Amino acid sequence: MEHSCQLPTYEVGGAGARYNKTDHYAPEIMGSSTLQSVGNVALKAAFLLSMFVESCNGGNILVFPVDGSHWINMKILMEDLHARGHSMTLIRPSTSWYIPETSPLFTIINVPDEIKFDDFFDVYLKKQIEFLKGKASVLKFLSIQLEFFDMLSYYHRLTCALLSRMFDDRELIQRLQNEKFDLVLTDPAISGGVMLAHYLKLPLVLNARWICSGEGHFAIAPSPLSYIPVTGSGYSDNMTFFQRVKNVFFYSTMLFQNYFVVGPHYKDLCKKHFDENCNVLTYTQEADIWLMRLDFVFDFPRPTMPNVVYMGGFQCKPSKPLPDDLEAFVQSAGEHGFVIMSMGTLVKGLPSEIADEIAAAFAKLPQKVIWRHLGERPSTLGNNTMLVQWMPQNDLLGHPQIKAFVAHGGTNGVQEAIYHGVPVLGIPLFFDQFDNLLRVRERGGGLILDLSELNQHTFHTSLQEITQNPSYRENMQRLSRLHRDQPMSPLDQAGFWIEFVMRNKGAAHLRTDSYKMPWYTYHSLDVILTLLSLVGLLLLTTVAAIRYTCCRMCCRKKVKHE
Known part of the structure; x- marks a missing residue:
């Protein structure tokens, strides 16, 4: 049979x-x-x-996810793949925050690990706020950055330790090999799945925006620093000379992170378990398809590659009816509508003094407010504000009476705001959040309020500007129309390309081998130096010939004169 x-x-x-x-x-x-x-x-x-x-009806997929908000993205992709008839096996670290221990949608392999962050991000945020408000010195700021690099190093070191234990477990490896997986689907922000795919010699699909050294495009696509802003620079694609200088500095920091903070841990893993002298960046560049969680409605235009598939906003969907209590609350606002606020999943809550300033500003609004707040109850909280520990963000953003979204600037929230055409007041905390909000502000869809400037007055004034000036909503609705005007939904496009890799055992014809070139060959420096050497040799030969001819003529004249 x-x-x-x-x-x-x-x-x-x-x-x-x-x-x-x-x-x-x-x-x-x-x-x-x-x-x-x-x-x-x-x-x-x-x-x-x-x-x-x-x-x-389907293929067999091995999934190696990243926790936190990244898992939210991967879960949506996996739910769609399950609906398409594919079977999936997921590698789950035992200390995971959000990834469930069991699921009817996929098989889970629990592997022991020791990764714990405790209150790192809350402490890190407080120290950063102190620096922004001038309460800390430059040396203190450098200390904060070193702590962040230590955290990254710690995370990748323990990830490599987890992988090493997996590779040493011959029973587990034999099980994975016997499963005959069609591909590995992973988020390369932590490169465990990248290394596992190479070890098992399987096609690789990346659910990506970030790799372990920074933004993914810089690893695979031409990225001229003259108009491609590095994440963290806070610049648009139209930079002054001094901004371009700073952009180069940020790019150097990204290289430092790759070669000295993260890379050594994967080098040690390679020495133990791989025959060749491997490089985690090279293995990442070998991926068959990059599913990028952005599009050019959101991001600035830039060069790209044929194996990069843009699925920005793939998690967005039409809103559903609200729970009865929330619906009654927003309806009670009448024509004024309502505002929502969420600061993401990494921090438990803003410092109490900032939360009090925000609550006092909310209390002055004619709108009702739904605020996802996990910290202490603000002492200045008004009757128009509802505190919740969780809210159906997508459904609230799609509600006809919403007026504004106060957000930290995570990619998911920004793209959901674009999808539903809701103006954004951004309060960036760290990572890429300022850069995400900058892209919204540059397109006229929102404002950014720095934590160092946040008080009751500035917050209230910014909210009034967002809710009363119709241009912000009009610009966001224009972006929403552009985002939705596609021949295929981003989620369907992602599903198609994953199945494409399964059908064709990879997508090598879309992948450039430029990553195998030495840096001087990639930038044609060897060709330039060779051509310059030839030109220089030609000039020297010409000068020498002229000097020789002149000397001969002078000698003849001298002999004739004598």
């Missing part, structure tokens, strides 16, 4: 046919008798084929 695993194909139907998610055509204009006849033939054929061919 032959075993055939047929993955879905994608075609475009003509008149009289409609696309069906089970990947065949359903005629709509045939008569009932014709349909019955065709159906009987199809049933007989299917029965005969079933005697010889055991068919299945």
Whole structure:
């Protein structure tokens, strides 16, 4: 008996046919008798084929996720893959925050690890606020940055230790090899899945925006620093000379992070478990498909590569009805509408003095406020503000009465605001958040309020500007229309390319081998130096010939004169 695993194909139907998610055509204009006849033939054929061919609808995927908000993205992608009929096995670290220990959607392999952050991000935020408000010296700021590098080093070191234990567990490795996976799907912000894919010699698909050294494009696509801002610089694609100088400095910091903070841990892993002198960046560049969690409605235009697929906003979807208590609360605001606020998943809450300033400003608003706040209850909280530990953010953003979104600037929240056309007041905390909010501000869809400037007056004034000036909403609705104007939804596009890799055992024809070149070859410095040397040699030869001719002429004149 032959075993055939047929993955879905994608075609475009003509008149009289409609696309069906089970990947065949359903005629709509045939008569009932014709349909019955065709159906009987199809049933007989299917029965005969079933005697010889055991068919299945999906592939077999090994998933190595990253925790926190990154898991939210991966979970959405996995839910879609499950709906498409694919089976998945997920590698789950035992100390995971959000990844469940069991799931009906996929098989879970729990592996022991020691990664713990405790209150690192809350402490880190407080120290950063002290520096921004001028309460800390430059030396203190450098100390804060070193602490951040230590945290990164710690995370990657323990990830490599986890991988090393997995590679030493021959029973686990044999199980993974026996599963005959079609590919590895991973988030390369932590490179465990990248290393595992290379170890198992499987095709690799990245659910990416970040790699372990920074923004993913810098690893695979031409990235001229003259107009491609490095994350953390806080610049747009239109930089002055001094901004370009600073942009180069930030790029150097990214290289430092790769080669001295993160890279050595993977080098040690390679020495123990891989035959070749490997490099984690090179293995990342070998990925077949990069599913990028952004698009050019959100990001600045830049060069890209054929194996980069843009799925920005793939987690966004039409809003659903709110729970009764929330719906009653927002309806009570009447024509004034409501505002929501969320500062993400990494910090438990803002410092109490800042939370009090925000609560006092909210109390002055005519709008109702829904605030996801996990810290102490602010002493200045008004009657118009509801504190919640969780809220259906997408459904609230899609509600017709929403007026503004106060956000920290995480990629997910910003893209959901764009999808629903809601203006944003951004309060960036760290990482890429300022850069994300900058892209919204540059397009006229919001404002940024720095933590060092945040008080009751500035916060209230900024909120009034966002809610009362219609240009912010109009600009965000324009971005929303651009984002939605696509031939295929971002989630469907992601699913197609994952299945493409499974059907074709990779996508090597889309991947450039430029990453195998030495840096001087990539930038053609060897060619430039060779050409300059030839020009220099030609000039020297010409000068020498001229000098020789002049000397001969002078000698002849001297002999003739004597």
